Each structure stands twice: as C-alpha cells, then as structure tokens.
Amino acid sequence: MIGTRAARGIVRCCAALAAAACTVPMISPPALAAEHPHRPRVHYTPAENWMNDPNGLVYHDGEYHLYYQHNPEGNAWGNMSWGHAVSPDLVHWEERPLAIPYTEEEHIFSGGVVVDHDNSSGLGTDGEAPMVAVYTSAYTERSEHAGIQAQSLAYSNDGGETWTKYEGNPVLDIGSGEFRDPKVFWYEEGGYWVMAVVVADERVVHFYRSDDLLDWTKLSEFGPAHATGGVWEVPDLFELPVDGGAGGSKWVLVVNLNPGAVAGGSGAQYFVGDFDGVEFTPDRLVTGDDPPEGEVFADFENGYGDWEITNDLDGTGTEGPFGSAPAAGTLPGQQPVDGHRGGHLMNGFVDGDAPRGEAASPAFTIERDYINLLVGGGDNPRSDTGDTSVNLVVDGEVVRTATGRDSEHLDWTAWNVSEYRGRTAHIRVRDDASDGWGHVLLDHIMFSDAPARSGLENYDWLDHGRDYYAAVSYNDAPDDERIMLGWMNNWDYAGDIPTSPWRGAMSLPRRLELATLDGRPQLVQRPVDQLASLRGDIAYSHDALPLDGGERRLPPRAEGEVFELDVELDPETADEIGLTVRQDGTTGTVIGYDARRSRLFVDRERSGDVGFNSAFPSRSSVAVDPGATLELRVVVDTSSVEVFAEGGSRVLTHRIFPGAEATGISLYAEGGRGYARDLSVRPLNPYRDGTAQ
Known part of the structure; x- marks a missing residue:
C-alpha cells in the first residue's frame, strides 16, 4: 500500500x-x-x-x-x-x-x-x-x-x-x-x-x-x-x-x-x-431530548434526601467528591456542564478530580421495564485504574453499569430491567478515580415503560x-x-x-x-469505486446460508486477513444474527444485528490485543430501520473493520489487533432460525509483483 x-x-x-x-x-x-x-x-x-x-x-x-x-x-x-x-x-x-x-x-x-x-x-x-x-x-x-x-x-x-x-x-x-x-x-x-x-x-x-x-x-x-x-x-x-x-x-x-x-x-x-x-x-x-413518561426517582432538586453520601474515601480532609448538597451546575475549575434537568445535579467534581467517594440511593422495588438516567463525566467503568460509574445493584450484585463519555455533557442511559421486576435494588455511584475525568455526573433517574434515547443519537x-x-x-x-x-x-x-x-x-x-431518508437529506457513504481494482476472485459465496442457532464457520478458502464481505442478514425468527471476522479459537470481532431492538453493533471486546488501554475494549451500535433483512458491506484489513450498512447510510469503523492466526469467518444466529443471503467473500490485495500499483 x-x-x-x-x-x-x-x-x-x-x-x-x-x-x-x-x-x-x-x-x-x-x-x-x-x-x-x-x-x-x-x-x-x-x-x-x-x-x-x-x-x-x-x-x-x-x-x-x-x-x-x-x-x-x-x-x-x-x-x-x-x-x-x-x-x-x-x-x-x-x-x-x-x-x-x-x-x-x-x-x-x-x-x-x-x-x-x-x-x-x-x-x-x-x-x-x-x-x-x-x-x-x-x-x-x-x-x-x-x-x-x-x-x-x-x-x-x-x-x-x-x-x-x-x-x-x-x-x-x-x-x-x-x-x-x-x-x-x-x-x-x-x-x-x-x-x-x-x-x-x-x-x-x-x-x-x-x-x-x-x-x-x-x-x-x-x-x-x-x-x-x-x-x-x-x-x-x-x-x-x-x-x-x-x-x-x-x-x-x-x-x-x-x-x-x-x-x-x-x-x-x-x-x-x-x-x-x-x-x-x-x-x-x-x-430537546425528552424521555418517555415515567416516575422520577431522584432529580436532586431538594438535596440528597435519603441518599447515603460518603465523601473523602482517601482521608485527605476534602469535601469531595459530592459535597454536602447537589451542585447547581458547573463547579469551579470545571468545563461547562450541560444536559442536566432543573437547577441541580450530583456532580463529583467538588474539590476537583482527586477526591474519591461513593453515593448510595435508598432501596426500591423494580416495577417497570426500564430505568432511564442522565449520566456524564469520566468513562471509567469499574477499571483497575479507577471507577467513575453509576451501578444498579440487585441482591448485592452489580447488574447494570453506566459511565460518562469523558464529557461534561449528561446524556440518557436506558437500562432494561424487565428481568428483575419485583426485586429490590438500589443505585450505587462510584467516584473512585483521581486523574483526568476522575468524576461522575448524575441526574433525573426515572422508572419508565420505555427506554430513553441517547440525545447524541438524535444528531447526525x-x-x-x-x-x-x-x-x-x-x-x-x-x-x-x-x-x-x-x-x-x-x-x-x-x-x-x-x-x-x-x-x-x-x-x-x-x-x-445526500439521499432523502426518513423525510430529510442525510449523508450516504460508500468506499470509493476504485477499491474494486484490489478485488480478487470470489473465495466463497452462498445464495441463502441457513443459520439455525449456534455458529457456522465458513470453509478455509474464505479465510484471510484482508477481504471484502457482502451479505444480507435475514433474522427470520432469530433474535440476533451476525458474523465474526478475524476469528481464531478464542478471539474475534463480532458484527451483529439485534433484530429485537433493530440495532447493528460491532463488538471488539475479544478482538485480539485489547489490553493496551482500558478504553479500547468496546461495543458500539447504531439504530437501523426495522425490517426483514439488513444489507452489509464489510471491509476487513489487518487491523481494522469498516461496516457499511443500509447502502452506506449507517457506518461503523473500528481498529482491531488480532493475532496472526485469527483468519476465520463464521456466521451465527441466536434465539431462532435466520439466513445469510447473497453472501460473498473476496480477498483484497494492493500488490502486484511486489510493488504498489
């Protein structure tokens, strides 16, 4: 290249x-x-x-x-x-x-x-x-x-x-x-x-x-x-x-x-x-980013109430991180805070990032399918280097976690808690990181029958x-x-x-x-046509490959480090359907279609070398149109995956660092039967006679 x-x-x-x-x-x-x-x-x-x-x-x-x-x-x-x-x-x-x-x-x-x-x-x-x-x-x-x-x-x-x-x-x-x-x-x-x-x-x-x-x-x-x-x-x-x-x-x-x-x-x-x-x-x-209707559990407009606040875990004598009362917005030395509702919020920046502390809500019974909450601050989820997280605790076990995005903007997080209905729970806030973005922001916790949508997802x-x-x-x-x-x-x-x-x-x-989608012009992106000059002959194809639960690995001729894959994922009765690329026995990058929620995701949490930074292992997703099939074009290189969905109206790009032996491709379906239709895999090679052309 x-x-x-x-x-x-x-x-x-x-x-x-x-x-x-x-x-x-x-x-x-x-x-x-x-x-x-x-x-x-x-x-x-x-x-x-x-x-x-x-x-x-x-x-x-x-x-x-x-x-x-x-x-x-x-x-x-x-x-x-x-x-x-x-x-x-x-x-x-x-x-x-x-x-x-x-x-x-x-x-x-x-x-x-x-x-x-x-x-x-x-x-x-x-x-x-x-x-x-x-x-x-x-x-x-x-x-x-x-x-x-x-x-x-x-x-x-x-x-x-x-x-x-x-x-x-x-x-x-x-x-x-x-x-x-x-x-x-x-x-x-x-x-x-x-x-x-x-x-x-x-x-x-x-x-x-x-x-x-x-x-x-x-x-x-x-x-x-x-x-x-x-x-x-x-x-x-x-x-x-x-x-x-x-x-x-x-x-x-x-x-x-x-x-x-x-x-x-x-x-x-x-x-x-x-x-x-x-x-x-x-x-x-x-x-506006109004959430679904529901019952407000905590909005911090009238103090902390019955919340148990523990400041100064390290015994340095500070008031932080939460102080004696909720903050009225931005605190001294902090970038502007926005996205919260009303005049007050829980802001873990009292005395800056250094102080460590914890806050625990009163116990409650889960009676609705969703807990919606506004969260901001550091992206440090229960890591070895510190913890700035909001957690749902059921029977002493953390079952849901939310963090900020290393941003002072509070955005909606929606926890599906339908499986815990009728059980007693509480919310625990951890502010246990002391370096940059070592604080958490929390506001407007609600019990609802539907999920709140991330305000960021409303943007283009x-x-x-x-x-x-x-x-x-x-x-x-x-x-x-x-x-x-x-x-x-x-x-x-x-x-x-x-x-x-x-x-x-x-x-x-x-x-x-620019194409008219959902009634308004939106960007559509596709790899430049010149990429076709790198394509080899089709290594594997199938008109309608059935996936009846579990995983189906493609034959060795389809494997490789650098390739282009086209497929239409038809979930039929499956809850989820997708593929894993750059796969060996224990690692791989998953590209999945959650048909129940109409979301396309890329999960690289076990994609190979993910230990060089705690922020790298991740799963990203985007809403797609509900429908029978999802069209994908996937370009895989030695250290990247680019996914173009729905004709290029939805794109997800990720770096990955798989092992040299991770060349396999497999498809899967969960919760029912699905199909991989019009599947084709082509190798990509920019070299001819050892030189770039």
Whole structure:
C-alpha cells in the first residue's frame, strides 16, 4: 500500500527542507507489511512515526494529495509537521518527503490546500497556478506569538512537492489559543474564497471570505449546536446534490468533536442546510431530548434526601467528591456542564478530580421495564485504574453499569430491567478515580415503560464506530465527486495503539452523497469505486446460508486477513444474527444485528490485543430501520473493520489487533432460525509483483 519514488524526491526534500527530519525508506510495500502483522494493506499509513489528522486533501494534475499531521521524529504525538503521500486512484499510495516541517517557534497544525487557478494570491510563477496551503500556526513559547493559534499560508509551485511559507504570516489572527483547522474552498457563486475555521473551546465555527487568500474578512459564526461535550475541530463545508440532483442541492457542514462523540471519545458530526455565501443555516436543530413518561426517582432538586453520601474515601480532609448538597451546575475549575434537568445535579467534581467517594440511593422495588438516567463525566467503568460509574445493584450484585463519555455533557442511559421486576435494588455511584475525568455526573433517574434515547443519537454522525475522526473532504476531485477521508483512531487511546515503528492509519476514502431518508437529506457513504481494482476472485459465496442457532464457520478458502464481505442478514425468527471476522479459537470481532431492538453493533471486546488501554475494549451500535433483512458491506484489513450498512447510510469503523492466526469467518444466529443471503467473500490485495500499483 505504501511506495516510494526515486532518490530525486529525497534530494529535493532535503535540499529544500534541511531543518526537517527527511527520510523516505526505500522499502517495498510487502516488506513493510511483513515487518508487523498489523501494518494495513489497503489503508494508508506512513512507513514510520506518528500520524493523525488528514490535511490538505486536494486533487491536482492527476494525483490525489494526502497531507497529514505527522511527527517526523517519533512514534508519539508531537513536533507537528505535514507529512505527504500521493495516489493516482485513492487506493495505491506513495509516501513522499516531509512537506511542511515544524520549527522551534511554530508547529504546523491542521488545514487545507487549494489550487489557486487564477493566481489570485500572486504566489504563482511562470503563469502556473500555485498550490496554497492554509494551515494553523501553533506558536510555541519561543515565538513572539507564544501560545497563539493563527492561520498561515505556504505555497508550492512544483505540484505540492516543496513548500515556502508566506512572509506575511500569520494572515488571520484573533489572539486566541484555540483558533484552528481552516478549510478553504472557492465559492463559485460569489467569486471569492471561503474559510471555515473553529474556535475550538467555544464550539463555534467562524466563516471568512477573501479575494486573494491573503486578506480575510469575517462573514458569520455557527454554533454551539448539537454535540458540545468536547472541543470542536476540523470543520468542512461543501455542497452536494440531493437524490442525484432530483431534490436540488444542500450544503453540509462537518464538525469533528473530541471528546463527546456518539460512540465515546472523538468523532464527527454533521449538519445539512443552506449557505448563502455569508451564513450557514441548518435545516434541523435538535433542541430537546425528552424521555418517555415515567416516575422520577431522584432529580436532586431538594438535596440528597435519603441518599447515603460518603465523601473523602482517601482521608485527605476534602469535601469531595459530592459535597454536602447537589451542585447547581458547573463547579469551579470545571468545563461547562450541560444536559442536566432543573437547577441541580450530583456532580463529583467538588474539590476537583482527586477526591474519591461513593453515593448510595435508598432501596426500591423494580416495577417497570426500564430505568432511564442522565449520566456524564469520566468513562471509567469499574477499571483497575479507577471507577467513575453509576451501578444498579440487585441482591448485592452489580447488574447494570453506566459511565460518562469523558464529557461534561449528561446524556440518557436506558437500562432494561424487565428481568428483575419485583426485586429490590438500589443505585450505587462510584467516584473512585483521581486523574483526568476522575468524576461522575448524575441526574433525573426515572422508572419508565420505555427506554430513553441517547440525545447524541438524535444528531447526525458520519460514523457510529469508535475510530473515525478529523474527517475532511477533497478539493477539486474529478467529476465533482465529494470524497472524504478520516483518521482511523480515537483520542481515548490513540497514543497506546500497539504498532511500531509507525502509529496511525487513515480510513478508506469514501464517496459521499445526500439521499432523502426518513423525510430529510442525510449523508450516504460508500468506499470509493476504485477499491474494486484490489478485488480478487470470489473465495466463497452462498445464495441463502441457513443459520439455525449456534455458529457456522465458513470453509478455509474464505479465510484471510484482508477481504471484502457482502451479505444480507435475514433474522427470520432469530433474535440476533451476525458474523465474526478475524476469528481464531478464542478471539474475534463480532458484527451483529439485534433484530429485537433493530440495532447493528460491532463488538471488539475479544478482538485480539485489547489490553493496551482500558478504553479500547468496546461495543458500539447504531439504530437501523426495522425490517426483514439488513444489507452489509464489510471491509476487513489487518487491523481494522469498516461496516457499511443500509447502502452506506449507517457506518461503523473500528481498529482491531488480532493475532496472526485469527483468519476465520463464521456466521451465527441466536434465539431462532435466520439466513445469510447473497453472501460473498473476496480477498483484497494492493500488490502486484511486489510493488504498489
């Protein structure tokens, strides 16, 4: 998947960028893959060192350029510079020399690249259109702009190979330390450039215009809106036809979020609406998340009542973590708390994250099928490193647990407790973690006959899996296609991913469309068509494979590390039906369809190596349309699973780290008989004669 060009590239890089660490290993792609079992085959990774956000995605002179956040000196985040790779087809990549290196005064954060076709900037030479990178300068303490993030330019007159920083940098500075990630595009109707850029900690996107890429005038702002449990980063704004043009067109604003995403940690949300050249106006804003009717058990509006509160478990003499009374919202030193109801909540941030404590509710009898509750704070569920959890205890045993998402936003959790009806229970809150996010938030516990739906699920997300972040689209793609790429990782554990000498991978490039679903335009994503060039012959197929309880393993010819699987899961009478990939005798990644709840899930809790970070083992899910069958397209690489469901309207992306012997595929059904219909498995291989094509 990774190639290199001739030594001319190394000479050019090192001559132009002498200050940078400039190495392009002359190693064939198969050799790179063989060096580590988790080196992706059909996803881009650098040969070595750290990589995160995709930057500067642009198509120019027959090549797709991928710039990206890169540490040229190590396998951890730091020394942020722009790495570089190119591809003729989005599936075969060649790593190029370092593009824009950091300096002691300036680190090179995320941004975009445009081709200045009319040389409006005046930065071109010999009548050629320059490529202009608009990026965030993160100024260090050695700079006269210490602590500031501002927008700067670099330009290239050799097709994006070498870059010169504009001598008038920065070109846009508002004096903020959280002003970053510009995405610039040409607004054809107005005849000017538009920049979308975030003030991250305010959860706001700013829009600016320019005639020449040098001088910028503010147009408007958007936000905060929808998911605000973390900082906003890496915005993108683009126009797409609806239903192939039959429904006109709409604008899409993508805003990445960390933490507070629907699957936990970092993720990407989007808004559909209109852009008039000045303001973005969303078609839909969700402002309420009312739960089903029920009996309120605790809302903390009148003190703790009969709850038993135990503060200061470590005997340090603090009032924390819960204090003597519920908190009136945000506490000193805490990020803004939202999502609670009324004026008070249980907030475990009294005296900060360090104090440890416990709270126990009065006993009650379970008489309804669901307990709905608002939970926020740290995502530390009964782990060895600490515990910030809300637990349902029945007969002395914890039977249900909820945690926050490393966010100060409280969201609904619904416990199905129908099996415990008539039994006595109580709720126990543990705040036993002392590091970052070492606190828990709780409010509005209700007994109901139906589940409350997570407020986050009411918003629109690019991906409901754990590993799709900093998603951004290509400028100037052929045939006006909108192609998007994301960093296949999550900040919850990104620094601990067990790979070396590199760390970081990109998702498959995805082609985006807007389709009318449930009465409104929503994004549909599919792997780019060029992926077909990697397909081998069908290894296994079946028109209608019966699954009558238990597990059915596919024959050895279907097994492999890297493949594409298509299937329609028909549960018929089964409660659950699905498949397990990268399987051996004890481990595997489960892709399941819970027909009773109409939810598609990916469970990687036993997917291989899951012990490098307590946040990694997980199960993520998304609601799908109730129906007889569920159509899936699954792309499996050496260390990832991407699931495209219902024609690409639902996507779940996850990193996995299976053992080398985990190559099996099996299907299963539980609680009845089901079928795997139109099943096919094809190997994917980017290599021919030992080189990337």
